[in-house]
Structures are given as C-alpha cells and as structure tokens.
Amino acid sequence: MIETLGIRWVELIAQTINFSIVLFVLWKLAYKPVFNMLETRRVKIAESLANAEKIKTQLAQTEADRQKVLTQAGNQANKLIEDARAAAARVSEVETQKAITAAEQIIIKAREAAAQERAAMLSQLKREVGRLVVKTTTTVTGKILTDADQRRLAEETEKQLSA
Amino acid sequence: MNRFGKIFVVWAWLAAAFVASLNAQPVVQATTNGVMAVVASAKAEVEAPLVSQIAPTLFHIGPLPVTNSMVCTWIVALLIIVIVRLTTWNMKEIPGGGQNVMEALIEGWESLMGNVLEPKVVKWVFPFAMSFFIFIVISNFTDLLPGVGSIGYGHADKDSSMPRAIEHVTTPFFRPPTTDANLTVAMAGIFFVMSLYWAVKYNGPIGLIKHIFGVKVDTTKWLYLPLFLLFIFIGVMESFSILFIRPVALALRLYGNIFGGETMLTMALSQKPWYFAVLLSLPGYFFEVVVCLLQAFVFTMLTVAFVGTLCTHADEEHGH
Numbered sequence: 391m392i393e394t395l396g397i398r399w400v401e402l403i404a405q406t407i408n409f410s411i412v413l414f415v416l417w418k419l420a421y422k423p424v425f426n427m428l429e430t431r432r433v434k435i436a437e438s439l440a441n442a443e444k445i446k447t448q449l450a451q452t453e454a455d456r457q458k459v460l461t462q463a464g465n466q467a468n469k470l471i472e473d474a475r476a477a478a479a480r481v482s483e484v485e486t487q488k489a490i491t492a493a494e495q496i497i498i499k500a501r502e503a504a505a506q507e508r509a510a511m512l513s514q515l516k517r518e519v520g521r522l523v524v525k526t527t528t529t530v531t532g533k534i535l536t537d538a539d540q541r542r543l544a545e546e547t548e549k550q551l552s553a
Numbered sequence: 554m555n556r557f558g559k560i561f562v563v564w565a566w567l568a569a570a571f572v573a574s575l576n577a578q579p580v581v582q583a584t585t586n587g588v589m590a591v592v593a594s595a596k597a598e599v600e601a602p603l604v605s606q607i608a609p610t611l612f613h614i615g616p617l618p619v620t621n622s623m624v625c626t627w628i629v630a631l632l633i634i635v636i637v638r639l640t641t642w643n644m645k646e647i648p649g650g651g652q653n654v655m656e657a658l659i660e661g662w663e664s665l666m667g668n669v670l671e672p673k674v675v676k677w678v679f680p681f682a683m684s685f686f687i688f689i690v691i692s693n694f695t696d697l698l699p700g701v702g703s704i705g706y707g708h709a710d711k712d713s714s715m716p717r718a719i720e721h722v723t724t725p726f727f728r729p730p731t732t733d734a735n736l737t738v739a740m741a742g743i744f745f746v747m748s749l750y751w752a753v754k755y756n757g758p759i760g761l762i763k764h765i766f767g768v769k770v771d772t773t774k775w776l777y778l779p780l781f782l783l784f785i786f787i788g789v790m791e792s793f794s795i796l797f798i799r800p801v802a803l804a805l806r807l808y809g810n811i812f813g814g815e816t817m818l819t820m821a822l823s824q825k826p827w828y829f830a831v832l833l834s835l836p837g838y839f840f841e842v843v844v845c846l847l848q849a850f851v852f853t854m855l856t857v858a859f860v861g862t863l864c865t866h867a868d869e870e871h872g873h
Contacts (some may be wrong), residue, residue, distance in 0.1 A: 395606025395734035397807070404617055405626065405739040412630045413684045413743075418635045421680055424659045427644045434646070 414543030516551055603823060604702065604816045621725055622733035625701065629730055656664040657816040659683065662853075669857050674864045675849040677751050678857060685740060686853040689807065692730040693845030696815050697838060701727040703822070721823070731848075734804065741804035744856050749795075752863035764863070765791050786824050797861050803852060810848045814841045 524540050527533075535543070608620035640651030648656055662683050666675045695701050705725035710718040730736050756764050764787030768780050818841060821834035 394606060397738055398618075400617055401608075401620060401733075401735040402739055402742075404623060405733070408623070408626045408630060409684075409736070409740055409743060411687065412633055412688050413680065415630075415634050416637060416684045417680045419634070420655060421659060421683065422571060422639055423641045423644050424656055427646070428647075428656065428660065431646060444742050449652070449676065451654040 413436075516548045519551060520547045523547045582811075600623040603721070603819045604732070604815070606734075608728050608735070608814070611706050611724070611726065620733065620735075621705070621728040622730050624732040625695055626729045626733075626736060627654060627690065629695060632672070633687060633691060658687075662686065669861045670864065674751065674755065674860065675779075677754075678860050679834065681744065681747055682856050683851050685744070685856060687854055689731060689849035690742075690846065693738075693811055693849055694842075695727070696729040696732070696811060696818070696845060697841055701725070701729060702815060729815060730809060731807055732815050736799075736809045737804040740807075740852075741800040743801040744803065744859075746861060748856070748860050751860060755864040761863075765795075772835050795859075795863070799855075803855060807848055807852050810844055814844050817841075859873070 398456065524535060524543050527543060528535055557787050608622035610618040610620050611624065612619050637653075637655070640655045644652060664681060666679060670678060702725045703722060704727070705719075705722045707719040707722040707724065710720035738841055742866075752761050752764075762792060766785055768777065768784045770780065772780050815836075818834055820829050821837050824830040824833055
C-alpha cells in the first residue's frame with residue numbers, strides 16, 4: 391500500500407519539514423501576537439470593568455456622602471434655627487423681664503415721686519393751711535399772735551388735717 | 554427512485570467497475586511477448602488514470618525529488634506566511650480587516666476546542682490543530698484553482714490547432730498538496746508523535762497505562778477479575794487504535810477525499826464536447842468547495858477528539 395500511494399522516506403521527511411515550517415511561522419507570526427493582543431485586550435477590559443466598578447462605588451460613596459452632608463447641613467440648620475428661636479425666646483424673655491422690671495421700677499419711682507410730691511404738697515398745704523389759720527385767727531381776733539401761738543396753732547391745724 | 558433502488562444502482566456500478574478492471578489486467582500484464590508488449594504499453598497509456606495516485610517528480614534538488622505537490626506545498630506555505638504577515642505585522646487594539654478575521658478564526662477555534670479539551674490541553678494542542686486547519690483548507694482549495702493539475706507535460710494533442718496543446722496531462726506542474734499521501738501521512742505522523750507526548754505529559758507513563766487498561770467502573774471484588782480481563786482486552790484494542798488506526802485513518806481519509814475530488818473534476822473536465830464537460834464539472838466544483846472545507850474541519854476535529862480521549866480524567870473520576 392505504501393508503494394501504491396507513493397510514500398517515500400525522503401518525500402515524507404521533506405513534507406514533515408514543510409509542515410513544521412508552516413507550523414512554526416504560524417505560531418510565531420499569528421498565534422503568539424494574536425494571543426498577546428487578546429490577553430492585552432482582556433486585561434484592559436478587566437481593568438476598565440474594575441475601574442468602572444470602582445467609579446460606580448466611588449459615585450455611590452460620593453452620593454452617600456453628599457446625602458450625609460446634606461442631612462447634616464439640614465440638621466445643623468434646623469438646630470441653628472431651633473437655637474436661634476430658643477435664643478430669641480430667651481432674649482425676648484429677658485428683655486420682657488427687663489422691660490417689666492424697668493416698667494415696675496418706673497412705676498415704683500413714679501409712685502414714690504407721686505407720694506413724695508403728694509407728701510410735699512400735703513406738707514405745703516399744711517403749712518399753707520396753718521399759715522391761713524394763723525392769718526385768719528389774727529384777722530378775726532385782731533390779736534397779734536406770738537411765735538409760740540403761731541407754732542401751736544399751726545401744729546393743731548396740722549394735727550387736725552392729719553386726722 | 555427509492556432508497557433501495559439507489560443502493561442497487563451504486564452496487565451495480567461498483568460491480569461493473571470491478572469486472573472492467575479484471576478484464577483490463579491481462580492486457581497490461583502481457584508484457585513478455587514482443588508484439589503484445591507494444592499493445593500492452595499502448596493500452597496502459599490509454600487506460601492510465603487521469604490523475605496519478607503518486608505525485609510525479611518534476612526535478613531534483615540534491616537527493617530530494619521535488620514533486621509537483623511539494624511545489625504546491627511551498628506555494629501554499631508562502632501564501633500562508635504572506636497572509637499572516639500582512640494581517641498581524643501591525644496589530645492594533647481596535648482591530649480592522651485582516652486582523653479581525655485572524656482574531657475571529659483563532660478565538661473561534663480556541664473556544665471550540667475549549668468545549669472538548671481542558672484549558673491546559675487546549676494550550677498544547679491549539680497551535681497544531683489550528684495549523685492543520687489553515688494549511689489543509691488552503692491546500693484543499695488549490696484543487697479548485699485553474700491550472701492546478703491541468704498545466705504540465707503530457708501527450709500532444711495532434712488534432713488541436715493550438716501550439717503545444719496537450720490531450721492528457723501526465724505530469725502537471727502543480728498538484729494539490731493534500732492529494733499527496735506523503736503530506737497527509739507527515740501531518741498524521743506529527744500528530745501521532747505529539748499526541749503520545751501530550752498523553753504522557755498529562756497522565757504520566759503509569760497513568761497513561763492505567764488510563765488505557767484500567768478498570769473504569771465501580772465494581773465488587775467478585776466482578777473485578779472478569780472486568781479487569783475485559784478492560785485489558787479493550788485496552789489492547791484501544792492501543793491498536795491509537796498506534797495504527799487513528800494516524801492511518803487521519804492520513805488516508807484526507808488523501809482519499811481530496812484525491813477523489815481531484816480525479817472526479819479532472820474526469821468531468823476531460824469529457825467531450827466541452828459543454829458536457831462544463832455541465833458535468835460545475836456541480837462538482839460546488840461539491841468540492843464543501844468537501845475541501847469539511848475535510849479540513851474533520852481532520853482538525855478528529856485530532857482534537859483523539860487528544861481528548863487521551864488527556865482526560867473523566868472516566869477515572871466516574872469510576873471513583
């Protein structure tokens with residue numbers, strides 16, 4: 391059969407070498423560069439996917455941080471508003487108290503002043519009445535009153551007025 | 554015509570061919586008598602096959618007889634080198650044209666082999682299987698090129714008005730490489746040596762023997778001896794297949810199919826008148842396109858499958 395098919399050692403070895411050369415060339419020039427390229431591309435795709443995942447995570451983190459900051463800012467603003475309200479209420483209370491106190495003081499002072507004025511007026515009135523009584527007595531009796539009489543009359547008049 | 558009718562016609566045709574060959578033999582063998590020898594010689598020339606089974610030698614380089622198929626092998630090799638160089642000399646991350654095709658081809662075959670073999674075995678086998686496919690496909694397609702098998706030395710056509718016209722080419726300048734058994738046997742030989750190397754590398758020498766001859770099923774101790782003997786017998790058959798049947802089948806299947814196709818096309822094209830030749834050969838060309846692709850695929854997938862049977866732990870795992 392080998393002879394019928396024309397199989398001869400020299401040609402068989404030559405064809406083995408021919409195919410081996412083709413195999414070597416394909417390995418060197420085709421498979422190796424293509425596999426290297428596919429590997430490079432695979433690594434890049436993996437890196438890109440990892441980066442995309444990282445970016446996604448970072449974005450989520452940033453969003454969470456943003457939300458956190460916003461919430462904190464809102465809380466702080468609310469707290470500030472509450473504090474401001476509380477402070478305003480306190481200030482209002484203090485000022486009200488101050489105003490009340492001042493008003494009371496004014497009232498007290500006014501009362502005191504009024505009392506003093508009344509006392510002064512009353513005292514002046516007493517003195518005037520006493521003087522009038524003395525004058526009236528002098529006029530009615532025609533008698534010149536001594537200092538002691540005048541003093542006694544004035545005291546009696548003052549006593550009666552006070553009563 | 555029903556199926557049995559077709560089978561009958563095919564068998565009748567084969568029987569007629571066999572009877573015709575029996576009748577032709579005494580004429581060719583009658584070379585002892587003077588006059589008969591001339592007649593025999595003339596008959597032999599007339600009845601010589603249109604395409605010789607053996608690739609004719611064109612010239613010699615030292616001790617090396619350069620056959621027409623070898624010339625075609627060199628042309629195919631050169632073509633592959635040029636194509637590969639053009640497509641991969643400036644590889645880009647975003648591939649275009651040729652690089653795309655080369656990458657798709659290589660990635661596709663790697664993925665296909667990944668379905669049959671383990672990843673590490675794919676790494677070993679891939680360069681060989683892929684090269685078989687590329688080389689065989691291009692070699693097979695030379696069968697369909699005008700001039701291949703039809704330009705060369707032969708008997709002068711005295712009736713033709715064309716100068717140097719030949720009636721029948723006996724020594725074509727080009728012959729499809731895969732119609733030379735030397736090449737198909739060489740490729741099968743390379744695969745045979747490499748498959749044994751991979752089998753030993755994968756299993757280890759003892760592991761390989763266990764893989765071929767070992768009992769691959771769970772059994773009780775009473776059944777172990779008959780099963781052991783059975784698996785020894787299967788192992789012997791398997792060894793015979795690995796050592797002889799597989800390489801021979803690989804080499805001869807490819808050679809036979811492509812040589813048969815070349816013969817069929819040559820016969821069709823040598824018919825007269827010319828329009829009958831065209832009518833007969835046209836379907837043959839379409840058929841051969843499929844055969845060329847299919848045979849390259851079959852050769853490659855068989856090498857992968859054969860390695861798959863040698864480099865696997867599936868049966869042992871199942872057995873345990």
